[in-house]
Amino acid sequence: MTALLTDHYELTMLSAALKDGTASRQCVFEVFARRLPAGRRYGVVAGTARLVDLVRDFRFCEAEVEHLRSHGVVDDETAAWLSAYRFTGDIEGYAEGELFFPGSPILTVSGTFAECVLLETLTLSVLNHDSAIAAAAARMVTAARGRAVIEMGARRTHEESAVAAARAAYLAGFEYTSNLEAGFRYGIPTAGTAAHAFTLLHDDEPAAFASQVAALGKDTTLLVDTYDISQGIRNAIAVAGPELRAVRLDSGDLSVLAQQSRDLLNSLGATETKIIVSGDLDEYAIAALAAEPVDMYGAGTAVVVGSGAPTAGLVYKLVEVDGRPVVKRSENKATVGGRKTAVRRHKPTGTATEEIVVSQGAPEQQLGDRALQRSYLTAGEPADLPTLAESRAHLRQCLISIPWEGLKLSAGDPAIPVTMISAS
């Protein structure tokens, strides 16, 4: 991990601030979204644990500092400062798996201007990407109504984004990923059996199925749509018997094909054989299959590109300097400077009603309020964080707590409002 995953202007600002003495001013930067992607009713915080690891290792190595110096990006004084850099400030924020809305202060980074400004690009890269995927994935999980969803989109996004996307999708409730590195790095269950190439490789479809069953047993999934689907299902059951775990359909009108396939499987005695469908599924396509006899969904492109919203719209803004709130005059009036404290307010039934965000103070605590911020790093030292499984469970709870309209796939307003209060 290199600290060069940073925008040029962070270093020119640093150079100038080191020269004029403002580099040591105590600053608070805040990560928030001015708005959700069009029509979305909630955002999902994801990537923060990944970010904490990256911040801990955020260092400029000798060759990098020399590159920056020799290319005139920084002067000698700044180069020396970069060589010694490590973040020693504080980071607090919303838990992974927490929902957010426009104005939610999902991450607060405090320390000197110099040490905090360098983290802008990395922080936004991680949170904008992972939160975008998690939000899209959460909608797909809702649409799947309890049926399992497999993430299989690695091939549609950058090779490293793919691993982070698998993590975000699992956080959002997906059951499996196809990505082996995500399994290795994060312990996410992986799944996958065969592509059309495997059938085409063999002399005919029965030969391919027989080979797969010989190698993997009957507890496998046969891909039956390389040639004719009905014949594919007949071949699958002829080879594996009715104990075959599943068949997969990857093309065609899945609504019609799922029902036909179920009927055919049943007529062949394979009443327990599952049907897995894949092929350009997004949350709407998944929802449209709710009434069909589908057992599992495979989602690829749509989840890894955020299903129409590939980035979460999060920004990293300076909100406080030496205890004084600051704000751009060109912002809309809702923007408030100063360090924020946030709680989510709930009815006695547990349903969330609003988020209260107070600048330079703390919300008046009411019964049913839940504090939304936790510590991630203190004086540069990472805190113990929840496991990915715990964050996954947390999101499930959060989604249960919002008003039911918030779970609709159709375009609408944020599920709950954020009330911004300036205590000063």
Place this chain on the structure above:
Amino acid sequence: MTALLTDHYELTMLSAALKDGTASRQCVFEVFARRLPAGRRYGVVAGTARLVDLVRDFRFCEAEVEHLRSHGVVDDETAAWLSAYRFTGDIEGYAEGELFFPGSPILTVSGTFAECVLLETLTLSVLNHDSAIAAAAARMVTAARGRAVIEMGARRTHEESAVAAARAAYLAGFEYTSNLEAGFRYGIPTAGTAAHAFTLLHDDEPAAFASQVAALGKDTTLLVDTYDISQGIRNAIAVAGPELRAVRLDSGDLSVLAQQSRDLLNSLGATETKIIVSGDLDEYAIAALAAEPVDMYGAGTAVVVGSGAPTAGLVYKLVEVDGRPVVKRSENKATVGGRKTAVRRHKPTGTATEEIVVSQGAPEQQLGDRALQRSYLTAGEPADLPTLAESRAHLRQCLISIPWEGLKLSAGDPAIPVTMISAS
């Protein structure tokens, strides 16, 4: 680089194929797009040189193989095979910076089934991502009509995608990137000066500008829209004098503001001071500013997320087994199996008219034809590849050669047709 950037099913297919003997069949896999993103008139090949480096280093380390074995992804025989794996086949394909259309065989991977099937996920991840960014970036460069464009989207995409995106945007004609790692890794010129945070950090705007000019000289860009833009420009010139290199506007109605800013700068004697605009610019917003006195564009979100098409729609399909062409029956009829050879046909004037793609044979060569495929790896050994600057020049030439309708931003058909011929 780990070979685990791979889908689970590649390894289950490998296991079964090793058991039944088909793993050693000689195969040809082809990368192509069935269609372009809706309304796009061309695709741009990008990422291939990056892929070649990754394929050369594509190895399973001991801990990874043990993870796969202990999690039941592979059996002992396959684990042993993976430990010894390196790709020893051939890869040929279109040059980086080449245009492509539906059906263009942009990459051909040949070797045993076993060694080729493992590269599917990595190959598609790299090419789908980088080509999507390059295509969007090329449209922005066209829209900018010779004015420079800076890529500044790192914060809107995964931290590693950001580096690849900067490379793809530079390939497509961008002049600079904000991403320092892209500068370090690929030698791309980097640029950047200051964010609003730098102004807010200081006691007032003149203090911030004075600090920046003291550190960076007058050959810098002052961001003038933190408070009032007119006052910002007055402050900028008061501090730096009319020799100031540039001002940047990052918000508001840029058409109106650019003209007002130009007038004000001229009235202050700063007739040579450039105007740089940024803030949610995509190819349409850039085109809409063509008549305004803008000198440079900063593009962020839109370029790194492919401006509505975040993935290039490329697939990796088995087309030939032991010399025999293969094809899924469920494909549309335009799909043809077999190894392909492609040329682009041109009028005597140099304008491209069509692409001729022949399966299992070579096109009849005509005057003005240009062969589109080159070698990337032979028996696992990488060929010498063009530099990034050469690929950038190649794309510029290719864009000049297509019919002028092909450069329109509006939705339309592919700029030239692909004629598919089966020689056998």
